[in-house]
Amino acid sequence: MAASPVSPTAAVGSSSSTFHATGAEKWPKTFALKNKRPNHPSPPSYSSRAGIRVSASSTEIPSRWYNLAADLPVKPPPPLHPKTFQPINPEDLSPLFPNELIKQEASQDRFIDIPDEVIDIYGLWRPTPLIRARRLEKLLDTPARIYYKYEGVSPAGSHKPNSAVPQVWYNLQEGIRKVVTETGAGQWGSALAFACSLFGLDCEVWQVRASYDQKPYRRLMMQTWGANVHPSPSNITEAGRKILEADPTSPGSLGIAISEAVEVAGLKPDTKYCLGSVLNHVLLHQTVIGEECTNQMEAIGETPDVIIGCIGGGSNFAGLSFPFIREKLRGKINPIIKAVEPAACPSLTKGVYAYDYGDTAGMTPLMKMHTLGHDFIPDPIHAGGLRYHGMAPLISHVYEQGFMEATAIPQKECFEGAIKFARTEGIIPAPEPTHAIAATIREALRCKESGETKVILMAMCGHGHFDLASYEMYLQGKLVDLSFEEEKIQASLAKIPNLAA
Numbered sequence: 001m002a003a004s005p006v007s008p009t010a011a012v013g014s015s016s017s018t019f020h021a022t023g024a025e026k027w028p029k030t031f032a033l034k035n036k037r038p039n040h041p042s043p044p045s046y047s048s049r050a051g052i053r054v055s056a057s058s059t060e061i062p063s064r065w066y067n068l069a070a071d072l073p074v075k076p077p078p079p080l081h082p083k084t085f086q087p088i089n090p091e092d093l094s095p096l097f098p099n100e101l102i103k104q105e106a107s108q109d110r111f112i113d114i115p116d117e118v119i120d121i122y123g124l125w126r127p128t129p130l131i132r133a134r135r136l137e138k139l140l141d142t143p144a145r146i147y148y149k150y151e152g153v154s155p156a157g158s159h160k161p162n163s164a165v166p167q168v169w170y171n172l173q174e175g176i177r178k179v180v181t182e183t184g185a186g187q188w189g190s191a192l193a194f195a196c197s198l199f200g201l202d203c204e205v206w207q208v209r210a211s212y213d214q215k216p217y218r219r220l221m222m223q224t225w226g227a228n229v230h231p232s233p234s235n236i237t238e239a240g241r242k243i244l245e246a247d248p249t250s251p252g253s254l255g256i257a258i259s260e261a262v263e264v265a266g267l268k269p270d271t272k273y274c275l276g277s278v279l280n281h282v283l284l285h286q287t288v289i290g291e292e293c294t295n296q297m298e299a300i301g302e303t304p305d306v307i308i309g310c311i312g313g314g315s316n317f318a319g320l321s322f323p324f325i326r327e328k329l330r331g332k333i334n335p336i337i338k339a340v341e342p343a344a345c346p347s348l349t350k351g352v353y354a355y356d357y358g359d360t361a362g363m364t365p366l367m368k369m370h371t372l373g374h375d376f377i378p379d380p381i382h383a384g385g386l387r388y389h390g391m392a393p394l395i396s397h398v399y400e401q402g403f404m405e406a407t408a409i410p411q412k413e414c415f416e417g418a419i420k421f422a423r424t425e426g427i428i429p430a431p432e433p434t435h436a437i438a439a440t441i442r443e444a445l446r447c448k449e450s451g452e453t454k455v456i457l458m459a460m461c462g463h464g465h466f467d468l469a470s471y472e473m474y475l476q477g478k479l480v481d482l483s484f485e486e487e488k489i490q491a492s493l494a495k496i497p498n499l500a501a
């Protein structure tokens with residue numbers, strides 16, 4: 001497919017009213033959310049005292065997503081237009097997203113009803129199990145009780161379909177025929193391809209070159225579900241061509257792949273863009289995980305002391321933790337909430353909190369977030385889904401407000417943890433959640449030292465059946481730690497827009 005060149009800001013429109021991400025009362029009436037109450041049958045529920053596994057039959061699929069923005073005492077800063085640097089308005093986003101998702105992006109409603117059609121499809125794999133990792137506890141000889149919420153049971157093998165399905169559904173409702181996207185590890189791309197195949201939309205995906213080469217079976221999954229997949233950077237877009245001119249062997253990055261997909265979405269009115277993380281509406285959809293899990297923990301009479309999740313753009317972490325942060329804000333519980341990022345791409349722990357672009361070419365709105373700089377290209381670590389220069393603005397804000405912590409772990413320790421997990425719990429994790437496993441093991445071993453009987457809840461966001469090449473490298477002793485280079489980030493940070501914020 002040949003695309004005509006577009007200017008770097010062409011993908012975001014411009015108009016006169018303002019995008020009020022910080023106050024529902026200012027949001028134009030025409031953008032009020034529809035509150036359609038789903039009418040789906042509830043499976044029978046019971047409470048399990050054994051606490052080993054809270055299975056699908058013991059919990060209902062939530063009928064609402066939870067919007068943490070509604071409960072935050074200080075509201076997050078609004079996104080800015082990439083050209084004018086003024087707060088954006090809803091119409092600016094309409095070349096890229098359907099209206100209903102734009103409304104969700106700015107909503108201050110505490111709960112948003114999940115459409116019946118989406119709940120119906122969620123029912124293919126939801127509720128997902130909450131499992132006690134007794135065998136891992138035994139191996140570690142820890143008094144801690146470790147639970148994991150497992151999202152790898154979805155058809156695509158991760159949490160990503162929780163947002164892919166509603167995103168495609170809302171696009172379909174507004175007459176869109178095709179969606180385009182980026183993907184890192186291929187998890188998001190395959191989730192979107194799966195959702196498009198159910199609803200009959202066309203799907204085109206730019207997959208980060210490093211992962212395209214490392215994970216051919218993810219590409220084949222996307223193709224099996226009918227998607228058209230390109231390695232990124234590609235010659236198809238102006239953004240891709242520019243990168244290839246500068247570096248013909250570029251491993252790509254999520255920022256570059258986003259630029260390519262956004263560029264293509266901006267060209268056709270019947271084509272929109274879908275994002276697999278970072279934005280408020282994506283985090284919102286993922287809260288189905290935490291909504292389910294709060295009920296599951298209650299059913300077994302457990303309260304988490306520590307909640308741990310890996311973090312790339314932030315969607316699985318937000319999905320599990322935000323409903324628990326709600327309970328924390330209400331003073332009902334007080335868990336430590338910990339995000340784990342790769343040492344090679346540590347946006348929360350080593351980045352700056354500033355307005356920056358979501359993509360490499362600077363086409364997206366500017367978002368206040370923790371960033372390593374929009375043209376930072378992380379080393380090609382195996383957790384492709386965590387190679388993103390920025391962080392969800394909502395998570396960045398929650399982090400700044402002190403409601404959560406973050407840590408960075410190098411990939412060898414993560415794979416060591418993954419092997420322990422696979423050999424005790426049976427599940428071979430995707431490289432991304434190995435970061436959560438490594439941090440969970442650290443915490444459990446701390447409990448062993450101190451004798452504390454903490455309850456650790458971990459987000460196990462996907463399986464690694466298509467990531468076995470990474471395991472092969474680890475098992476052959478060839479997997480190395482790619483350390484974070486300070487000079488590289490300083491060079492990249494020097495290029496973020498200089499805004500007094």
Ligand SMILES: Cc1ncc(COP(=O)(O)O)c(C=O)c1O
Pocket residue numbers: 158159184185186187188276277278310311312313314315316317384385386430432433461462463
């Ligand atoms: C299995 C898995 N976990 C985690 C991530 C990171 O994304 P997020 O931080 O949005 O959950 C990805 C991204 O592709 C993924 O595929």
